[in-house]
Structure formats: C-alpha cells, structure tokens
Amino acid sequence: MRNPCRTTQWSSTTRTLIGSPRRGSVPDALVTISTVSDYARSSAIRLIAAGLGYWLRRGVAESSKAPDDELGESAGSDERQRLARELHDSALQALYGIAMAAQAARRTADAIPESDRLIEALDYIVDQSEAALVELRSLIFGLRPESVAEEGLVAGLRRLTAAVAARHKLQVEIVAEMEPDIDNSAKEALYRIAQESLQNVVKHASARVVRVHLVSEGEKVELVIDDDGIGFDSDADHPGHLGLSGMKQRAMAQNLQLTVHSPKGGGVEVRVRTHALPRRTKHFIPWS
Numbered sequence: 570m571r572n573p574c575r576t577t578q579w580s581s582t583t584r585t586l587i588g589s590p591r592r593g594s595v596p597d598a599l600v601t602i603s604t605v606s607d608y609a610r611s612s613a614i615r616l617i618a619a620g621l622g623y624w625l626r627r628g629v630a631e632s633s634k635a636p637d638d639e640l641g642e643s644a645g646s647d648e649r650q651r652l653a654r655e656l657h658d659s660a661l662q663a664l665y666g667i668a669m670a671a672q673a674a675r676r677t678a679d680a681i682p683e684s685d686r687l688i689e690a691l692d693y694i695v696d697q698s699e700a701a702l703v704e705l706r707s708l709i710f711g712l713r714p715e716s717v718a719e720e721g722l723v724a725g726l727r728r729l730t731a732a733v734a735a736r737h738k739l740q741v742e743i744v745a746e747m748e749p750d751i752d753n754s755a756k757e758a759l760y761r762i763a764q765e766s767l768q769n770v771v772k773h774a775s776a777r778v779v780r781v782h783l784v785s786e787g788e789k790v791e792l793v794i795d796d797d798g799i800g801f802d803s804d805a806d807h808p809g810h811l812g813l814s815g816m817k818q819r820a821m822a823q824n825l826q827l828t829v830h831s832p833k834g835g836g837v838e839v840r841v842r843t844h845a846l847p848r849r850t851k852h853f854i855p856w857s
C-alpha cells in the first residue's frame with residue numbers, strides 16, 4: 570500500500586521540479602537535483618532495508634519449509650510484488666525526477682559561457698540517471714513473477730538486454746520479434762535462463778559482444794545467448810556455483826532442451842529450445 574506521507578512529499582518534489590514557469594536557471598535546476606537526490610537517497614535506504622528484510626525472512630522460511638511448499642512460495646511471491654510496488658512508487662519516481670532535472674539543467678547550461686566543466690558534470694548525471702532508470706525498471710520487471718506473463722517474453726528480454734547494455738560496457742544485440750505461443754511457466758524459465766546467461770557473460774566472459782536471439786513459430790521456440798568472450802570448460806563441474814545447474818533444472822522442469830557449449834576459440838553459446846522445434850537456428854551473425 571502507498572505511504573500517504575511519501576506520496577505527498579513526492580508530489581511537492583514533482584511540483585518543485587516542473588511546476589513553476591519561473592524555473593529554468595542552472596542554479597535552480599541544481600537545487601532541484603539536490604532536493605530530488607536527497608529524496609532518492611532516503612528512498613534507497615528504505616528500500617535496501619525492505620530488501621534485506623525480505624531476503625532474511627525468505628532465508629529463514631526456506632530453511633524450514635519443504636521445497637514444494639506452495640504456501641511459502643506464494644508468501645515469497647507476495648513479498649516480491651510488494652517490493653516491486655515500493656520500488657516503482659518511490660525510487661523509480663525519484664530517479665525519474667533526477668533524470669528530468671538533470672536534462673533541464675543541461676539544456677540551460679548550454680547558454681552559459683565557459684561552462685564546459687558544468688556541462689560535463691551534467692552530462693554524467695544525465696547518462697547515469699538514465700542508465701539507472703533502465704536498470705531499475707528491469708529489476709522491477711524481474712521481481713514480479715507475473716511480468717513475463719503480462720508483458721510477454723519478447724518485452725521481458727528487451728528490457729533485460731537494455732538494462733545490461735546500459736549498465737556494462739558491453740555491446741548487446743537482440744533479435745526477438747514473435748511472441749512464442751507457449752505456457753507462461755515455460756516463458757518464465759526461458760527468461761530466467763537468459764538472465765543468468767547474461768549475468769555470467771558480465772561476470773566471467775570479458776566479452777565485447779553478447780547476442781540474444783529468440784526464434785519462435787507458435788509453440789516451437791529456440792533461444793540462443795552467445796558471447797565472444799574467453800569461454801570456459803563447459804564439461805567441467807563447478808561445485809558451489811549455482812547458475813548453470815539452476816538453468817539446467819529450470820529447463821528440465823519445463824521439458825526444454827538446454828546445451829551450453831564453449832568452442833576452443835573462445836565464446837560461450839547457451840541454447841535452449843522446445844522439443845518440438847524441427848530445425849536448429851544457425852549461428853546467425855558471423856563474429857567479426
């Protein structure tokens with residue numbers, strides 16, 4: 570539920586930001602950035618506290634429940650949805666305010682002589698706040714289990730890749746057009762596999778480019794995530810590491826075929842598809 574005090578505070582921040590026709594000077598805009606940043610900082614602290622509380626409660630709940638405890642699952646899902654709403658209503662709005670204020674200040678700064686350093690600083694704030702917006706939207710998307718069901722796998726993958734591209738110095742290419750005609754639980758599995766694959770690329774690959782390619786014809790679906798990084802021994806065991814084994818479990822549970830292949834020259838290709846797909850997707854763009 571929305572906190573009425575917070576809504577009031579945010580409304581006045583929004584009014585300060587965009588409501589007054591007299592506004593527009595750089596000092597005004599910077600004061601606004603500072604006001605909104607303070608608000609964002611306090612929101613972030615509240616949310617970190619909420620997030621920690623969530624993970625602690627979930628840790629305790631998971632250690633004491635059977636893996637198929639549906640009640641525990643739905644409590645965890647309610648908590649995730651609450652956290653997603655909180656993030657949406659407070660931090661996302663505050664960040665949006667920062668991005669708008671920074672853009673307004675940047676436009677004004679153009680007219681000021683010898684303002685190169687100010688412009689550089691404002692460009693930095695604009696870039697960072699826009700990247701953070703993309704990332705936060707993707708985080709909120711990922712927290713809501715019904716997101717893929719509501720918005721579709723294609724939208725989810727686009728959000729995910731946009732967030733990775735905004736956050737990391739990595740070229741992310743995506744080809745995903747047709748929404749597959751498969752169960753939401755299978756879409757959710759494909760989304761989570763893409764998410765972990767991209768996280769692995771960011772963490773381990775030292776890649777320059779990663780590509781996400783979704784091909785679907787009705788219920789025949791193939792998703793490929795491949796990078797041009799250093800590769801690894803994909804036949805080896807990785808005790809204590811959960812990402813790849815979690816991907817395999819998700820695929821098995823949904824009757825999807827998953828292969829993780831790392832050729833000698835480097836790079837990793839994660840390929841997951843429905844059993845019904847009669848043909849393999851070619852390696853669609855040759856590495857340059």
Ligand SMILES: Nc1ncnc2c1ncn2[C@@H]1O[C@H](COP(=O)(O)OP(=O)(O)OP(=O)(O)O)[C@@H](O)[C@H]1O
Pocket residue numbers: 769770772773774796798799800801807809810811812813814837
């Ligand atoms: N795209 C990749 N490029 C290079 N190495 C990779 C890639 N994906 C996985 N690996 C290697 O495989 C190992 C196992 O990956 P896995 O996702 O299971 O664990 P992790 O990423 O180390 O930790 P986590 O449990 O948080 O996922 C990694 O530690 C890394 O050495």
Ligand SMILES: [Mg+2]
Pocket residue numbers: 765768769811812813
């Ligand atoms: Mg991993």
